[in-house]
Amino acid sequence: MLTSNPSGMPFIGGRFARVDGPLKVTGRAEYSSDYNFPGLLYAVPVCATISTGKITHMDTSHAIKMPGVHEIFTRANIGPLQRVPKHNHGQMILDEHRPPLADDVIRYWGQYVAVVVADTFEQATAAARRVHVEYDAHTPDVRMAMTTGGKTDIDSHRGDTQTGFSTAPVKIDQTYSTPIETHNPIELHASVATWDGHNFTLYETTQSIMNHRRVMAAMLGVPVERMRIVMKFLGSGFGGKLWPWPHALLAAAAARNLERPIKLVVSRKMMFEDVGHRPNTQQRMRLGADHDGRLLSLQQDYLCSTAPNENNKEPCGEATPFLYSTPNLRVTGGLVRRDIAPSTAMRGPGAVPGLFAVESAMDELAVALDMDPVQLRQRNEPKIDESRNVPFSSRHMSECLSEGAKKFGWDKRNPKIGSMREGDTILGWGMASCAWMAARLPADVSVELHADNTARVLSATQDIGTGTYTVLAQLVAEYTGIPLDRITVDIGDSKLPPGPLSGGSMVTASVIPATKQAAEAALHQVMQAATQPGAAFAGTAMDELRVENGRVRRKGDAGNGRSLGSILADAHLDRVSGKGSSKSSSKDADADKLSFHSYGTHFVEVRWQPRIARLRVHRLVTMIDGGRIINERTARNQIEGAIVMGVGMALFEQTEYDARSGAPINSNLADYLVATHADQPALDVTFLDYPDYALNPLGARGVGEIGLAGVAPAIANAVYHATGVRVRQLPIRIEDLLQSRVSV
Numbered sequence: 001m002l003t004s005n006p007s008g009m010p011f012i013g014g015r016f017a018r019v020d021g022p023l024k025v026t027g028r029a030e031y032s033s034d035y036n037f038p039g040l041l042y043a044v045p046v047c048a049t050i051s052t053g054k055i056t057h058m059d060t061s062h063a064i065k066m067p068g069v070h071e072i073f074t075r076a077n078i079g080p081l082q083r084v085p086k087h088n089h090g091q092m093i094l095d096e097h098r099p100p101l102a103d104d105v106i107r108y109w110g111q112y113v114a115v116v117v118a119d120t121f122e123q124a125t126a127a128a129r130r131v132h133v134e135y136d137a138h139t140p141d142v143r144m145a146m147t148t149g150g151k152t153d154i155d156s157h158r159g160d161t162q163t164g165f166s167t168a169p170v171k172i173d174q175t176y177s178t179p180i181e182t183h184n185p186i187e188l189h190a191s192v193a194t195w196d197g198h199n200f201t202l203y204e205t206t207q208s209i210m211n212h213r214r215v216m217a218a219m220l221g222v223p224v225e226r227m228r229i230v231m232k233f234l235g236s237g238f239g240g241k242l243w244p245w246p247h248a249l250l251a252a253a254a255a256r257n258l259e260r261p262i263k264l265v266v267s268r269k270m271m272f273e274d275v276g277h278r279p280n281t282q283q284r285m286r287l288g289a290d291h292d293g294r295l296l297s298l299q300q301d302y303l304c305s306t307a308p309n310e311n312n313k314e315p316c317g318e319a320t321p322f323l324y325s326t327p328n329l330r331v332t333g334g335l336v337r338r339d340i341a342p343s344t345a346m347r348g349p350g351a352v353p354g355l356f357a358v359e360s361a362m363d364e365l366a367v368a369l370d371m372d373p374v375q376l377r378q379r380n381e382p383k384i385d386e387s388r389n390v391p392f393s394s395r396h397m398s399e400c401l402s403e404g405a406k407k408f409g410w411d412k413r414n415p416k417i418g419s420m421r422e423g424d425t426i427l428g429w430g431m432a433s434c435a436w437m438a439a440r441l442p443a444d445v446s447v448e449l450h451a452d453n454t455a456r457v458l459s460a461t462q463d464i465g466t467g468t469y470t471v472l473a474q475l476v477a478e479y480t481g482i483p484l485d486r487i488t489v490d491i492g493d494s495k496l497p498p499g500p501l502s503g504g505s506m507v508t509a510s511v512i513p514a515t516k517q518a519a520e521a522a523l524h525q526v527m528q529a530a531t532q533p534g535a536a537f538a539g540t541a542m543d544e545l546r547v548e549n550g551r552v553r554r555k556g557d558a559g560n561g562r563s564l565g566s567i568l569a570d571a572h573l574d575r576v577s578g579k580g581s582s583k584s585s586s587k588d589a590d591a592d593k594l595s596f597h598s599y600g601t602h603f604v605e606v607r608w609q610p611r612i613a614r615l616r617v618h619r620l621v622t623m624i625d626g627g628r629i630i631n632e633r634t635a636r637n638q639i640e641g642a643i644v645m646g647v648g649m650a651l652f653e654q655t656e657y658d659a660r661s662g663a664p665i666n667s668n669l670a671d672y673l674v675a676t677h678a679d680q681p682a683l684d685v686t687f688l689d690y691p692d693y694a695l696n697p698l699g700a701r702g703v704g705e706i707g708l709a710g711v712a713p714a715i716a717n718a719v720y721h722a723t724g725v726r727v728r729q730l731p732i733r734i735e736d737l738l739q740s741r742v743s744v
């Protein structure tokens with residue numbers, strides 16, 4: 001349809017600044033904890049100081065008399081909170097099924113045991129400290145090392161790996177592990193809950209207002225029609241804000257019980273205890289190849305930890321079955337119970353820790369074969385998705401490998417360990433491939449065209465900082481020709497037409513068909529108005545008209561035609577509204593006939609100074625095959641941010657649990673290390689920009705998560721090249737590298 005605006009910048013693929021940027025940089029964007037209402041009270045939870053055991057006694061008598069305290073809710077007086085059945089056909093998703101305060105059993109450190117409500121945050125905090133709780137504590141099991149015990153599932157299987165591996169002339173058999181990582185969005189989780197006697201309105205930090213609405217309504221025992229969720233801006237979530245957590249229920253129950261608005265903001269310490277984390281993983285990789293590097297067999301047997309009463313799995317085989325060509329493949333996964341809080345999705349769940357193992361093992365195989373790691377991957381590039389025997393919708397991994405190598409200067413690499421030097425600095429060059437799912441979720445979108453030549457797009461999806469406001473505005477501009485600054489994007493409210501959750505990098509792909517349909521339905525009404533008797537184009541057939549830059553004219557006519565708004569005004573219409581909806585990609589007639597994924601490669605240079613044991617990630621060249629890129633600027637932000645997160649994953653991030661108490665002990669931003677500006681390498685990101693038209697009419701996939709996948713193994717592989725030390729347990733520590741025999 002329309003591909004450019006009067007300034008010549010294409011609406012699709014251009015480098016558009018965030019339309020919500022001015023609101024954010026001027027402090028006018030209202031984040032969930034910014035909402036205030038008359039009579040608002042503050043809630044502060046009391047957190048368990050054991051990891052496993054029972055509450056034997058609780059004394060609130062002193063705390064309740066403290067200044068400003070209105071109430072202290074415990075199991076005795078919180079009121080009814082329903083349990084959502086674990087199997088509800090995916091209609092209601094949450095990672096901690098037990099309602100807060102449901103019993104006296106403690107299953108993890110920091111579990112909420114009471115909540116204090118007071119006039120001010122300080123009063124509530126002071127009183128929460130004075131709630132006296134006695135426990136019968138057991139010794140927690142928070143060991144990170146895991147052995148198989150419980151049920152193991154086969155995630156993917158083809159051929160015969162036992163024979164394939166045992167008869168292979170070249171073999172790799174190694175185990176890799178990744179630690180518990182905690183999401184650390186700068187915005188804390190928060191709930192501001194209001195109740196008017198019939199209806200809840202909850203201002204939440206959520207990546208899915210629609211799921212949040214269903215879960216909260218069910219657990220609080222009200223019909224969904226009486227539950228409204230608002231989330232206008234999110235200070236990121238990384239998966240930690242996908243599903244509801246217990247604090248939201250405490251806030252809503254307190255609002256109901258006291259008939260006052262309640263604000264509950266989770267502290268940074270509680271962020272490590274009560275709102276999920278990526279579980280630790282341990283993955284045994286067995287790779288067999290012939291002397292030419294052809295994979296004969298690939299096995300990945302992973303374990304991950306899970307909470308005592310949940311079965312949350314980190315599906316480490318997410319990207320394994322279709323990544324390489326091999327006749328024999330088996331991926332199995334098992335859960336190991338630990339006295340640690342429920343885990344949840346974290347950016348690129350499964351694929352990110354999974355690819356650390358797969359892509360480290362591939363590098364070890366390249367070393368064993370004395371073969372270039374890029375060549376090894378090229379040699380095993382599959383023609384189809386061999387796990388399902390279907391073609392790929394659009395896969396350009398081979399180009400990611402060759403173009404990435406070219407941009408990086410890979411042909412200058414000397415494979416000998418520690419051989420590339422600059423003075424007393426050793427250069428390590430490593431690389432890894434990556435992949436991430438692509439799919440569409442169901443989405444409803446409305447587009448309104450107004451008589452003042454503005455447009456509005458409505459959908460109950462949300463922008464978690466990735467650029468959804470901007471992308472939706474671009475889509476409406478593309479399909480109506482109305483410029484971006486005349487388009488209002490109305491999202492983040494569950495009363496709007498139901499939109500997709502912000503997870504799995506799926507929002508952009510999901511809203512495209514619905515927005516196109518809605519815009520076309522609205523334009524159709526304008527055309528009807530335009531061709532009515534007495535109207536500007538009376539007597540003209542609708543298909544003789546065209547819309548360009550927000551104006552209607554006859555095909556072939558010179559001149560400007562008439563603006564959409566003036567046609568509506570002539571017809572005495574304030575606005576017209578069109579509806580559109582996208583189906584889930586799994587509901588497509590040919591859903592089973594194609595394999596949808598995004599692909600990429602990372603090439604890394606690390607610099608190792610052995611005399612002072614200093615390691616730095618110096619530069620990265622990244623290629624991303626993420627379908628058509630809708631906004632080059634916001635997309636690049638996603639990939640660059642994810643790469644920086646990958647530097648943290650490779651070198652710093654690890655939540656540490658005290659073996660005696662079971663407490664996460666580095667539960668603050670001073671002790672839990674994330675990559676900072678000073679750690680950031682020079683980044684060079686390229687999008688291949690091949691449209692994937694099987695997924696939606698613009699061919700867009702999504703880029704929220706893939707940038708993190710593959711970064712940590714690329715860095716570990718580069719570290720091996722520099723130092724000769726193969727680190728199979730993240731994060732890579734200086735202590736590991738002191739074994740290096742490379743000297744200068």
Ligand code: MOS
Binds near residue numbers: 207237242347
């Ligand atoms: Mo992402 S872990 O699906 O928010």
